[in-house]
Amino acid sequence: MKRATNVRGIEAASAKRGPRLQPVPGPARRPALFTAEVHALREDGVVLGIGSTTAPAKLDPSVHPTVIEGARARCERVLVEEGADGTLVVIGALRTQPTPGVDAAESYTIKAKRIALDAGEELSLSAQTAAVVLRAIGEVETYAERILSRAEGVHKIVGRMLRLN
Template sequence: MKRATIVRGIEAAAEKRRVRLQPVPKPAPRPALFTAEIHEIHDDGVTLGIGLTLERAKLHPSVHKAVVEGARARHERVLVEEGEGGALVVLGALRTQPTPGVDAAETYTIQAKRITLEAGEELSLSAQTAAVVLRAIGEVETYAERILSRAEGVHKIVGRMLRLN
């Protein structure tokens, strides 16, 4: 009976050793979609900050480079997909700032070489009691308590008929 108890004890100890000697599991793989911060922008892609590491990624063809530049400037995160072979692709920015024309905000600044606003019938610009309206019928209307027009050079007013009050 003692011999059986000793054998069971040896087998139990051996089992514990086998459990202890198993390899350490690998870290869980990151999900196929995750977020990252833009660290650098290159001609052929970007460098992403993912946790404590930096990794290169391509931009998805639908992502405009200006969107990524804006995300980097505002420290916004971008959505990244890990494709086959571990290749990283930036799918878009996670906007944390209001978007002009979509979200209301206190101030918008738009900087561009050219800005084009097109309306099929009417385009209005207004600020409280002043307004400028452009109509498709070829009419421009300005409304304000006081309208001021200045020119450094020639100030030309052309029309078939001018009516002053």
């Protein structure tokens, strides 16, 4: 019985003192993983757009700078990790468009004044049963069921030796 009286006495004393002060919550921390926009790529890292502010970040060693530059050019977001010490590290890009040479797609259109493909040993173009192969040894091979060559003006074939069949 005495115990109940003491509990009631503590409650009564605390009611006389008023409500306890609660600590004021600090600003909400960003989640450990979030997305951001890339504003610039520098030698020492990247400048990220996070909301209405910018912040410097480092690139994770597994992320190639070209991937981040592509994300910046296409306005794609990147995935950022915030370390315990508050440092920001870009750990990848969120690709939203297919990348030629990486992703299969229905079609790709490349428009340019000039297009250069540079292969060290061999370059091949193929479409089902037709192919053109350029080799570093100075050889050009064409393969198809039917090969057609046309010229509006002079059609010139030059070689030290021509072999027909």
